[in-house]
Amino acid sequence: MNAPAATANPSSLRLVLTLAIAGLLSGIAIIGIYETTLPTITANKARELREAVLKVLPGVTQMQALVHRDGELVVVAEPAKDEPVIYGGHDAQGEFVGYAVPAAGPGFQDTIALLYGYRPGDREVVGMEILESRETPGLGDKIYKDADFVAEFSALRVDPEIVAVKKGTKTGPNQVDAITGATISAKAVVRIINEAHTEWSERLPAPGSEPMLEAPDSPVDEGAQ
Amino acid sequence: MKENLSREEFLKGIWRDNPVFAQVLGMCPMLAVTNSAINAVAMGMATFFVLVGSSFLVSTFRHLIPKQVRISCFIIIIATFVTIADYTLLALVPKVHKELGAFIPLIVANCLILGRQEAFASRYPTKLAVMDALGMASGFLLALFSLGAVREILGDGALFGFNLFGANFEPWVIMILPPGGFLTLGVILLFFNWFKTKKDEFLEDVAAAQRSEG
Numbered sequence: 001m002n003a004p005a006a007t008a009n010p011s012s013l014r015l016v017l018t019l020a021i022a023g024l025l026s027g028i029a030i031i032g033i034y035e036t037t038l039p040t041i042t043a044n045k046a047r048e049l050r051e052a053v054l055k056v057l058p059g060v061t062q063m064q065a066l067v068h069r070d071g072e073l074v075v076v077a078e079p080a081k082d083e084p085v086i087y088g089g090h091d092a093q094g095e096f097v098g099y100a101v102p103a104a105g106p107g108f109q110d111t112i113a114l115l116y117g118y119r120p121g122d123r124e125v126v127g128m129e130i131l132e133s134r135e136t137p138g139l140g141d142k143i144y145k146d147a148d149f150v151a152e153f154s155a156l157r158v159d160p161e162i163v164a165v166k167k168g169t170k171t172g173p174n175q176v177d178a179i180t181g182a183t184i185s186a187k188a189v190v191r192i193i194n195e196a197h198t199e200w201s202e203r204l205p206a207p208g209s210e211p212m213l214e215a216p217d218s219p220v221d222e223g224a225q
Numbered sequence: 226m227k228e229n230l231s232r233e234e235f236l237k238g239i240w241r242d243n244p245v246f247a248q249v250l251g252m253c254p255m256l257a258v259t260n261s262a263i264n265a266v267a268m269g270m271a272t273f274f275v276l277v278g279s280s281f282l283v284s285t286f287r288h289l290i291p292k293q294v295r296i297s298c299f300i301i302i303i304a305t306f307v308t309i310a311d312y313t314l315l316a317l318v319p320k321v322h323k324e325l326g327a328f329i330p331l332i333v334a335n336c337l338i339l340g341r342q343e344a345f346a347s348r349y350p351t352k353l354a355v356m357d358a359l360g361m362a363s364g365f366l367l368a369l370f371s372l373g374a375v376r377e378i379l380g381d382g383a384l385f386g387f388n389l390f391g392a393n394f395e396p397w398v399i400m401i402l403p404p405g406g407f408l409t410l411g412v413i414l415l416f417f418n419w420f421k422t423k424k425d426e427f428l429e430d431v432a433a434a435q436r437s438e439g
Contacts, residue, residue, distance in 0.1 A: 010291045018291055022298050026305040033309045037316035044319045132323070137260060138380070138398035 053087050053100040056117030056127030058154075060089035060097050066211060068203045075214045086200065088211055089117070096210045098126060103196030107188040110134040112143070116153065116193050121207045125162070125193060128153035133185075140185035149186065152176045158197050164190040231356040238360025244337045245368035245410075246417040251337035255369060256406035258328050262385050265373025267321045269366030271314060271329060275306040276338050276362040277355060280346040284354030287347045299342040300333065307332045337365060368413075375409050376400045 053063045066073045066088050067080075079085040087100040098119040104111050112135070117127035130144035142149055156162060157174040164178045164187045165171075178186040205211075244250045254272070259265040279302050283290075290298045311329045314322045322329070332338065341361055346354040377383060380400030382390045399405050 010293070015291055015294050018289070019294055019297055019301070022301045026301050029305050030308050033312045037312040040316040041312070041319075044316070048319070134326075137401045138396065 049087075052115045052129045052131060053089060053117075056100050056115055056129050057089040057098050057119075058117075058126060059091050061092045062090045062094070062213060063087045063100070064090075064211075064214060066099075073203065073205060073211050075211050088213070090213045094213045096213070099200075099204070101196050101200055102131070103192045104132075105188065105192035105195060107133055108135055108140050108182075108184045112185070112188055112192060114189065114192060116196070118158070118197070120204055120210070123158050125153050125156040125158060128189070128193070130189075135182070135185045139182045142179045142182050143185045143189050146179060149177070149179055153193075158194075158201075161194050161197075162190050231353055234353050234356040235360040235363075238357065238362070238364040239367065240364070242361075243364040243368060243417075244361050245365060246414060248337075249414075250340060251335045251365060252410075253331065254328050254335060255372065256403065256410065258325055259369055259372040259376055259406060259409075260401040261324075261377045261381065262370060262373040263321060264324050265369040266366070267314065267318065268325060268328065269362075269369040271307075271310040271325075272332055272335065272338070273362035273366055274310050275303060275332055276341060276365075277358045278306045279303045279338060280341060280354045280358035281351060283342045283346040284349060284351045290347070295347060296339075296343070299339060299347075303338055303342070304333045337361065371413065372406065372409050375413075376405050380405055 050063065054060055064075050064087065065077070065079050065085050067076050067083050067085050068074075073088075075088075076085075086102070089097045089100055091097050098117050100115055100117050102113070102115050104113040106112070111132070112130065113132035114128060114130045116125050116129075118124070119126050128150060133141070133143065135141045135143060144150065153176070155173070156176065157172075159174060162174055162176060163172075164176045164183075167177045167180050170177045176186070176190055238244065242248060245252075245255055251272075254268055258268045279299070282302050283299060307330060310332070311322075314325070314329065341358060345357045349357070374384060377385075378389060379397045380402075382388060382394040382396050397405075400409070
């Protein structure tokens with residue numbers, strides 16, 4: 001029906017041209033949708049990150065991105081691609097509260113990406129938020145669905161290191177009650193934080209000499225509540 | 226007559242030739258993303274958009290596409306629509322997009338969509354092709370939703386995230402794990418085929434009764 005005798009054997013040129021035109025039109029359509037949605041997607045990502053930082057650092061209303069260059073932490077507006085970045089959180093008066101550190105590592109099924117809040121003065125982790133994970137629904141996903149487990153990270157000493165213990169046997173301020181049935185995922189979260197902490201602790205300046213807040217009180221502060 | 230024809234093309238996809246329950250096509254997204262009703266509906270809507278858009282274009286340009294390169298052309302068209310759906314979901318509902326993950330790009334490989342292009346859209350006029358695509362896509366959406374709803378209710382005690390049974394409900398976790406997908410699909414297929422057998426028997430009885438009367 002769609003191939004009358006005359007076009008039964010079209011020339012190679014026609015075949016090439018058909019595919020080239022189809023590819024060209026498709027490319028134009030894809031560029032169009034990419035350009036249209038890019039601003040919204042970027043804004044969504046920035047908002048999500050901001051909400052996560054405010055969540056893991058209680059009391060924080062302003063944040064700035066920090067990178068480690070030439071032996072010191074510097075404030076950057078746009079971190080370079082693939083450059084490890086942490087976020088300095090400041091309260092409404094512009095006082096430094098703590099760092100929000102993104103970290104990632106292998107979980108039970110796939111990479112777990114998380115963000116944790118760290119107060120260098122108290123040497124404590126004060127909050128943890130899972131950004132990305134594919135842990136088993138109903139078991140491993142308790143690392144972010146179980147409010148009790150998430151609350152374990154609200155005042156957690158990092159010295160000598162964080163340890164996950166069997167549920168109900170927590171004794172020290174550096175211990176976390178693991179989740180029954182999801183020990184691997186819970187231990188993965190602890191390991192990821194420990195590794196990120198070891199990596200960053202030598203790069204952080206002494207408590208009290210954190211980078212000052214640049215451009216304080218940015219007007220785009222809709223997430224302050 | 227023509228009205229009836231296009232209505233018929235629409236309705237067949239919803240029940241008689243339902244892509245999931247009757248043709249058993251598109252099983253990969255069917256089993257993978259139906260662990261909650263909202264994921265299932267989002268996947269169904271994305272597939273709906275891709276299928277209807279592709280069928281429209283393929284049918285409109287069916288005389289221009291040489292048959293030697295038709296499959297490549299279909300894939301280019303489908304992939305373009307999938308990319309559009311991908312970015313749109315990412316911009317509008319980032320949370321759902323995150324849950325669906327790799328399965329949105331994989332719509333390209335959904336045999337239901339390519340199958341409809343090859344079997345129907347490339348052979349029939351645009352209007353019929355669009356009706357066929359609307360029917361098939363609605364059938365697929367319906368199937369995804371029934372699976373997603375059953376699995377979320379049993380496995381999570383909720384529907385669209387709203388808790389249905391209160392705190393005392395013990396979720397049947399396996400229903401939102403992969404085995405739950407197979408179990409639910411199996412039970413639904415069983416029902417579907419039982420219903421079909423019963424209907425055929427009933428029609429035969431009616432025919433026999435009419436014959437004996439006549």
